[in-house]
Amino acid sequence: MVVCALRRHSFRRYLFLNLYMGSSFLVSVGRYQVLSHYGIGSREYAYFYFYSDALLTIGLYFALLNLYSLVFDEMKVEGYLRLGSILLLGGTAWFSYAVVQQSSSRITSNFAYELSQNLYFVGLVLTYALWGTILKLRETRARLIQLVLGLGVYFSAFAANYALQNLYPNITALHYVAPLLGCILPAAWAYTFLRVSEEQRLAPARLAAVSR
Amino acid sequence: MMAAFILVVSLVIFLQFFVFYCRSLIAVSSKQALSPEVQDVTGIQRTASGEDFNRVMQLLQLCPERPEDRKGIQAIGAYFHLLNFLSSTVARLVPSMKAWTESERGHCTYFAAIALERRISFSRDMLAQQMDA
Numbered sequence: 181m182v183v184c185a186l187r188r189h190s191f192r193r194y195l196f197l198n199l200y201m202g203s204s205f206l207v208s209v210g211r212y213q214v215l216s217h218y219g220i221g222s223r224e225y226a227y228f229y230f231y232s233d234a235l236l237t238i239g240l241y242f243a244l245l246n247l248y249s250l251v252f253d254e255m256k257v258e259g260y261l262r263l264g265s266i267l268l269l270g271g272t273a274w275f276s277y278a279v280v281q282q283s284s285s286r287i288t289s290n291f292a293y294e295l296s297q298n299l300y301f302v303g304l305v306l307t308y309a310l311w312g313t314i315l316k317l318r319e320t321r322a323r324l325i326q327l328v329l330g331l332g333v334y335f336s337a338f339a340a341n342y343a344l345q346n347l348y349p350n351i352t353a354l355h356y357v358a359p360l361l362g363c364i365l366p367a368a369w370a371y372t373f374l375r376v377s378e379e380q381r382l383a384p385a386r387l388a389a390v391s392r
Numbered sequence: 393m394m395a396a397f398i399l400v401v402s403l404v405i406f407l408q409f410f411v412f413y414c415r416s417l418i419a420v421s422s423k424q425a426l427s428p429e430v431q432d433v434t435g436i437q438r439t440a441s442g443e444d445f446n447r448v449m450q451l452l453q454l455c456p457e458r459p460e461d462r463k464g465i466q467a468i469g470a471y472f473h474l475l476n477f478l479s480s481t482v483a484r485l486v487p488s489m490k491a492w493t494e495s496e497r498g499h500c501t502y503f504a505a506i507a508l509e510r511r512i513s514f515s516r517d518m519l520a521q522q523m524d525a
Contacts, residue, residue: 184460301398301401301402307409311409322420326420329416332412333413336402337402339398339402340398340402340406343398343399346395347395347399370460371460371463376420380423382416382419382420383419
């Protein structure tokens with residue numbers, strides 16, 4: 181996806197999206213190293229997997245803020261967005277601290293799923309609010325619309341999957357769904373950067389309308 | 393309780409986002425015109441029909457695959473199956489849904505035809521490059 185953005189000269193405009201994808205790649209390499217060193221059933225791998233996932237989700241919040249700033253770029257509300265991002269960072273830092281403080285003995289329980297499920301659900305709510313804003317402001321940039329919708333599909337699929345794992349921890353087949361869902365975002369964003377130019381326009385109200 | 397709530401809400405929103413995403417893919421491709429050649433091959437002259445989708449997909453599979461198109465085509469394929477499901481269940485009870493699902497299925501076919509157009513021109517470019525080499 182980063183290569184596609186570079187090819188389309190969109191790296192700086194969508195900086196946080198690209199940074200997120202870059203760090204996601206590095207985390208995947210790190211996970212592989214930990215996995216090959218300690219094994220899939222190890223406590224070390226479980227810690228590394230879930231905490232890196234939580235950190236990546238926070239990174240994705242910043243990618244989302246990048247999209248918010250692009251939607252609001254003509255309304256001069258950068259100050260509010262900056263305040264929002266500081267509050268978001270502070271809130272997630274506090275939440276993560278509270279989690280780490282009380283979680284040392286619970287990582288193997290449902291707790292890890294619960295944390296990921298909550299983080300993805302917050303992301304989903306923020307994305308849904310952004311989609312509502314796009315409809316309200318009649319945003320027409322096709323690339324921006326597709327990036328937001330791709331993110332919405334990703335967040336909702338992960339939140340549902342983690343909630344399902346939290347409800348039914350004994351169904352092992354669900355563990356294999358997450359890597360498949362992980363392909364959604366890079367594929368959707370790479371497709372958007374390659375296929376949809378910055379100039380293309382579409383009416384978001386038409387996407388939401390069902391003819392009667 | 394919380395997990396069940398999150399599951400239900402996430403599934404509902406997932407479905408919404410998925411439909412909007414597929415429709416945005418279709419909306420972008422619907423602005424492109426089909427070449428007379430692809431019109432002849434697919435039989436699509438002005439408006440596409442949902443009945444032709446499987447045939448156009450078969451033609452698509454005959455052409456060399458382009459990795460960047462694969463996910464979009466898979467998403468539209470899944471959307472088409474969702475529309476078929478709606479058409480055979482909910483649309484039977486709500487007649488207005490029938491026309492909508494049929495029109496959406498036609499748009500899916502048009503998307504597949506545009507993908508076919510791209511694959512044909514990609515194959516031509518590759519062949520031309522090989523001839524030059």
